[in-house]
Amino acid sequence: MDGVIEQAASPDAGAFDASLPFQQLAEALPTPCWISDPEGQIVWANRAWVAYTGAGVDDIRARGLKSLHDPEIYDAVLARWIEVRAGGEAAEMVFPLLGKDGQFRPFSTRVAPIRDPAGKIIHWFGTNTDISAPTQTEARLRSSQEQLREVFDRAADAVFIADAEGRFVDVNPAACVLTLYSRDEMLGRKVQDLIGPDEQADLTVAREQDQSTRDWKVHRKDGTFVEVEVSSRRLSDGRRLGVARDVSARRRADKLERSALAARADEAERQLSHFWDASRDLFVIASETDGVARLINEHAWRETLGYSAGEIIGKPLLDFVHPDDRERTAATRQTQLTEKAYFGFENRYLRRDGGVVWLSWNVARDQGLIYCNGRDITHEKRAQDSLSRNEREFRLLVASVVDYALFMLTPDGIVATWNAGAERIKGYTADEIVGRHISAFYTDSDQAAGAPALALATAAAHGRYEAEAWRVRKDGRLFWANVVIDAIHDETGELIGFAKITRDITERRNAQIELQRANDRLAQAQKMEALGQLTGGVAHDFNNLLMVMGGQAELLRGRIGDEPRAVRSLEAIISAAKRGQGLTRHLLAFARRQRLNPAPVSLARRASDIHELLRSSLDSGVALEIDFPADVWTVEIDANEFELAILNMAVNARDAMPKGGRLTISATNVALARQDGEADIEGEFAKIVVADTGQGIPPDILPKVMEPFFTTKAVNKGTGLGLSQVYGFVQQSGGRMAIESELGQGTTISLYLPRSLAAHVPDAEPLAAPAATGLDILCVEDNFEVAEVAAGMMAQLGNRVRPVNSAEQAIRLLEDGPKPDLIFSDIVMAGDMDGLGLARYVRARWPDLPILLTTGYSRAAQAIGDEFPVLAKPYQLADLKGALAAANQRGVERVSSDEPGG
Secondary structure (H helix, E strand, O other): OOOOOOOOOOOOOOOOOOOOHHHHHHHHOOOOEEEEOOOOOEEEEOHHHHHHHOOOHHHHHHHOOHHHEOOOOHHHHHHHHHHHHHHOOOEEEEEEEEOOOOOEEEEEEEEEEEEOOOOOEEEEEEEEEEOOOOOOHHHHHHHHHHHHHHHHHHOOOEEEEEOOOOEEEEEOHHHHHHHOOOHHHHEOEEHHHHEOHHHHHHHHHHHHOOEEEEEEEEEOOOOOEEEEEEEEEEOOOOOEEEEEEEOHHHHHHHHHHHHHHHHHHHHHHHHHHHHHHOOOOEEEEEEOOOOEEEEEOHHHHHHHHOOOHHHHOOOEHHHHEOHHHHHHHHHHHHHHHHHOOEEEEEEEEEOOOOOEEEEEEEEEEEOOEEEEEEEEOHHHHHHHHHHHHHHHHHHHHHHHOOOOEEEEEOOOOEEOOOOHHHHHHHOOOHHHHOOOEHHHHOOHHHHHOOHHHHHHHHHHHHOEEEEEEEEEOOOOOEEEEEEEEEEEEOOOOOEEEEEEEEEEOHHHHHHHHHHHHHHHHHHHHHHHHHHHHHHHHHHHHHHHHHHHHHHHHHHHHHHHOOOHHHHHHHHHHHHHHHHHHHHHHHHHHHOOOOOOOOEEEOHHHHHHHHHHHHHOOOOOOEEEEEEOOOOOOOEEEOHHHHHHHHHHHHHHHHHOOOOOEEEEEEEEEEEEOHHHOOOOOOEEEEEEEEEEOOOOOOOOOHHHOOOOOOOOOOOOOOOOOHHHHHHHHHHHOOOEEEEEEEOOOEEEEEEEEEEOOOOOOOOOOOOOOOOOOOOEEEEEOOOHHHHHHHHHHHHHOOOEEEEEOOHHHHHHHHHHOOOOOEEEEEOOOOOOOOHHHHHHHHHHHOOOOOEEEEEOOOOHHHHOOOOOOEEEOOOOHHHHHHHHHHHHHHHHHHHHHHOOOO
16 A cells, blocks of 8 residues: 555665654554664654653653663563564563653554565564553544545655445545546546556456556546556455555656565554554444454464454354353343443353353444454453352351351441351341341440450451350350351451450350369379378377377376376376377378278267257357258268367367358258269268358368468467378268358358268167286287387286387297287288288187287278277287277187187
8 A cells, every 4th residue: 555654675775754654644543653763762652651650752762761660670661572573573561650740551563564675674663552551442443534634645655445336436636636626526436537548457356356556548528547556455344445656757766666665564564453453352343233253363363263364254152152152142132232332241252162251342333333352361261169168168168067057247246147056056047137236245344344345446446356254045044155256358458347256165165164173083082092191101100109198198107106296297208199089080080090890870870969968168259050850861970070070160160250140050861973073072962061150261272271380379279280180081981072261251061971871870888897807918019119118008907018129030030939918019010011911810810819009190090990909009007908908808708709609
């Protein structure tokens, strides 16, 4: 097409003629365009380029292009340009350009080489398409038409368009100047009218060709003719476009000029093709009436849908639409084309290989044609579908969860969604709770303290709030909840609500509390056991000391006569030994090492005895009430130790009520299971409750009150062994002890004693045994001082004593010498055999020989039962006398029962 785009080869390859028609077209484009020399130095830029960047050719030469690029990626852009330049082919790249407003915007840059007839690159042509906003197909097409019209009218050469019959349908002013006819005169005339008879045959041949370039003699209106070079080509609609140039003035360079024109025409065609194909979006011009495609950018259509131009052009576009979308697409086109000049929609097209592509269309109509721009949005649609599917699956998942309350809140804390788990845990249906504030789940005290608002504020400020607290169900019941509130923000960071997760962890909390209680009980039991071991050992050694002290005092009293001062001194020593014996008794009771004599006891029958015992020990200001019902269960206990335990608790209660008060002692029947939490025992028990109205015990003191020697009383007002004796007695009896107290409200002590199914055994009157005197006694004791005291006391009772210090020595004496009348042996002794082992050996070897054991503390003595009599240390002369008589009588009875007829 003569004069539209041309760039003649010249010695200066970088020279550029900005007045050529192609550059005039590019100058009018709204898209920034530029032309550079082969090395990339810009030699021309259109108005759109200067309007956006603010930099003309001179500015670029002075500053360079680097100032217009993002410095962070400039090296990558430069490397890409060097790669494109080395390849010498059209290419596309995307990078940001700096606008004169100081802002970077992304551009799709398309570059193509401009070559001379010899194929050498003499320039590069580039377009920069702003991709920061959707492409406006209508504007570009309309602008292109206006630009082409401008080029058509301003072209210096004669340009004409003829129909298939050769009749002129449009001519430019230069054609009128060339032929001397007016435009109206030219329109309606035929090309044949301007060609002489001798060239009609050539004209017929030329018109049959798609493209033709040759010289013609054109007859003008004044009868003259002018020699012109006419380049023409058949357009897609059958019409013919021709450009005629007067060549009479440059006949001398005829061949060269024609060659240049042909080269320029080819280059113009290539540039137009590159410009059309620069976008990857689909472009199509179609008939408004039937939607038949007239023109497409084949490269994009082939890349996106796989169709060539020949498969698309001339066919209705609706044929390529997915069958499920055709009816909707046709209705949209019909409705929108009648109402709007510009509109957009989305539909699916079928690829040539059968695949499906989602396209977003922008459509404009003008003069019976529709100009369409389509963008492939398949990936976006798939992402949307995936997101919708994930959201749908998530909603189903949330709705199906029943162990967690999962729901959404507005920024103000209003319930927006509700799941099955929330309904199960909190009791509300969705209709009942959606639209209400979350404060409905909080206790009154938490609401008054502002807990709901604080939880939301914490989540909003820190992204998450998590806590465990009491929450309220619809029916008013409380449950212990683990609550998590997460803040939800949109893509701009604005708070749009909260996601709330609530779990009912009441059972877990109860289990943790019960585990802690069990651990506390275990720790307390271990502590008390350790204290018991310690106190038991102390009691053993202390009993031996008391035995020596008290025994020697009694022996000495029998020797000094009636001297008053000496007698008083010895009585004081004996009294102190007795008090020490009472202390060791309490210690052994706490250590559960004392020797008990349990028997079935009816508490109801003991009530009067206990009342009489306590009344004498309490102040007149203390009101005593004992309630032991007749139906309270029988328990198997040591009655004396039980009364001592009651007395100890009563004395403590008295001391806690210095101004008087009430002491209540009651008994009830209880059946315990471990889950009841009252004690770590189970079964049937008689529960004895001792309650006072005294001062109460501070919480930090309460866990220590059963420890031996612990007391809050003033000096010399208590030993700290009273409750330890109670604790040891109850534990040794197979029961448990519990204490509850509150300052100013008094103290309640509960004893759980196991039920006995045996009948109550009345107290028996002891039978007097004959005095044991004149006996030959073998005394076995490894402590020399204790042995000396024991031997002296037995001698004072009129007996002969042979002391030995071990079980092994005693056995040798029994085997080698005469047999004694009775063996008196300590249980705890050094060596391979203790006193119990000796007793059993003697019983097996000499069954008729009486045996009396003694101990101040012995774990082994607990298992003796009635097997052997045991005398507890420390003992007085009267105790020893009775024990020897009983043991000797027991031996006599054994001999009698073994004799024939006995």
